[in-house]
Amino acid sequence: MGVPVARPFLGDEEMAAVAEVLRSRWVTQGPQVAAFEREFADYVGAKHACAVSSCTTALHLALRAVGVQPGDEVITVSHSFIATANSIRYCGATPVFVDIQPDTFNMDPARIEEVITERTRAILCVHQLGMPCDLKVILDIARRHSLPVVEDAACAIGSEILWGGRWEKIGKPHGDVACFSFHPRKLLTTGDGGMITTSNAEWDRQFRLWRQHGMSVPDTVRHGAREVIFESYPQLGYNYRLTDIQAAIGRVQLRRIPEVVARRRQQAQRYRDLLSDMPGLGLPAEPEWARSNWQSFCVRLPEGCDQRRVMQAMLDAGISTRRGVMCAHREPAYAQEPWSCGTGPGDCDCPPGTCARLRESERAQDRAIILPLFHEMTEAEQDAVVAALREACAA
Numbered sequence: 595m596g597v598p599v600a601r602p603f604l605g606d607e608e609m610a611a612v613a614e615v616l617r618s619r620w621v622t623q624g625p626q627v628a629a630f631e632r633e634f635a636d637y638v639g640a641k642h643a644c645a646v647s648s649c650t651t652a653l654h655l656a657l658r659a660v661g662v663q664p665g666d667e668v669i670t671v672s673h674s675f676i677a678t679a680n681s682i683r684y685c686g687a688t689p690v691f692v693d694i695q696p697d698t699f700n701m702d703p704a705r706i707e708e709v710i711t712e713r714t715r716a717i718l719c720v721h722q723l724g725m726p727c728d729l730k731v732i733l734d735i736a737r738r739h740s741l742p743v744v745e746d747a748a749c750a751i752g753s754e755i756l757w758g759g760r761w762e763k764i765g766k767p768h769g770d771v772a773c774f775s776f777h778p779r780k781l782l783t784t785g786d787g788g789m790i791t792t793s794n795a796e797w798d799r800q801f802r803l804w805r806q807h808g809m810s811v812p813d814t815v816r817h818g819a820r821e822v823i824f825e826s827y828p829q830l831g832y833n834y835r836l837t838d839i840q841a842a843i844g845r846v847q848l849r850r851i852p853e854v855v856a857r858r859r860q861q862a863q864r865y866r867d868l869l870s871d872m873p874g875l876g877l878p879a880e881p882e883w884a885r886s887n888w889q890s891f892c893v894r895l896p897e898g899c900d901q902r903r904v905m906q907a908m909l910d911a912g913i914s915t916r917r918g919v920m921c922a923h924r925e926p927a928y929a930q931e932p933w934s935c936g937t938g939p940g941d942c943d944c945p946p947g948t949c950a951r952l953r954e955s956e957r958a959q960d961r962a963i964i965l966p967l968f969h970e971m972t973e974a975e976q977d978a979v980v981a982a983l984r985e986a987c988a989a
């Protein structure tokens with residue numbers, strides 16, 4: 595039995611939606627994008643949602659909007675997909691890395707205050723693998739220091755957090771801006787794509803300007819105009835557009851999200867039930883104020899169980915896995931940069947690829963593996979994963 599680590603859930607409705615856009619001849623920055631934005635904002639409970647080409651470009655614009663400039667520092671985690679840290683560098687700013695909590699794989703809020711300097715301009719937190727990070731504590735700290743908070747919600751569509759006694763969707767946003775990804779590894783895919791949510795109308799206006807080359811007149815306005823309009827380019831912008839073809843897929847995918855999240859929660863619970871008696875295996879923790887969408891189910895291997903060997907044995911049995919989330923500070927692209935592990939740029943004496951202050955991040959990368967989880971996964975496939983993991987760990 596071959597079991598992939600993930601597989602997007604796409605059906606006839608998505609295909610029909612694409613065909614309809616092609617028939618309409620309006621294939622980018624048109625009515626589908628506008629409708630997708632409205633529906634997405636409604637779903638997460640946000641005032642504004644702006645569609646862009648990826649979560650990476652979303653993060654770049656979000657950081658720019660909250661005022662991150664060259665020479666600034668932005669506090670974030672190394673333990674994330676590299677795009678999180680890269681987006682800070684696109685602004686000419688320096689990522690300052692703090693460690694994670696070992697049980698949730700999320701930013702440890704207790705490590706934030708010690709790295710705040712006069713150059714700190716923002717906090718970029720991550721809802722890693724779909725698990726909400728400790729936003730309440732992070733926001734308390736941020737407000738005390740007048741710092742904006744950008745949420746990397748790439749994996750977190752459908753995830754929820756207990757807020758004022760009510761369950762609210764990640765993306766409201768609870769911080770200042772939240773950024774989503776529609777890459778196929780996430781629960782909602784448009785091939786590639788992203789969304790930026792905020793309550794700030796001025797920032798939303800900025801996002802729309804920047805995503806379209808800084809052009810003053812959006813296509814939707816020019817298209818229906820009865821008078822000739824000349825556009826202008828008041829600011830340096832980018833091509834960070836989402837197409838109508840992608841948006842049409844996204845609208846169908848969004849309608850599926852409640853069902854997809856419900857199923858993943860069942861599947862995650864089933865993994866828990868099947869694996870609970872496995873000695874030494876660490877199961878992911880879900881704080882009582884958080885409800886993950888289980889974008890990934892990441893387990894910590896028992897002591898003495900070699901990660902690469904386990905993954906290879908499972909692959910030999912037809913089961914694809916991935917190692918724990920990467921750490922940006924261990925990659926060559928970060929070896930020569932003034933990234934910091936919590937002492938301010940330049941003050942870190944750790945050799946490239948290791949950091950005394952990011953021990954939990956490094957351990958999570960080295961000791962955890964991501965098990966297959968996707969909408970159409972059968973119980974038999976899940977049983978096969980569990981059997982392969984048990985066997986590989988026993989060997």
Ligand SMILES: *Cc1c(COP(=O)(O)O)cnc(C)c1O
Binds near residue numbers: 787
């Ligand atoms: C996937 C992911 C990204 C990047 O998203 P893209 O849409 O591929 O640019 C950023 N951050 C995290 C945490 C991710 O998982």
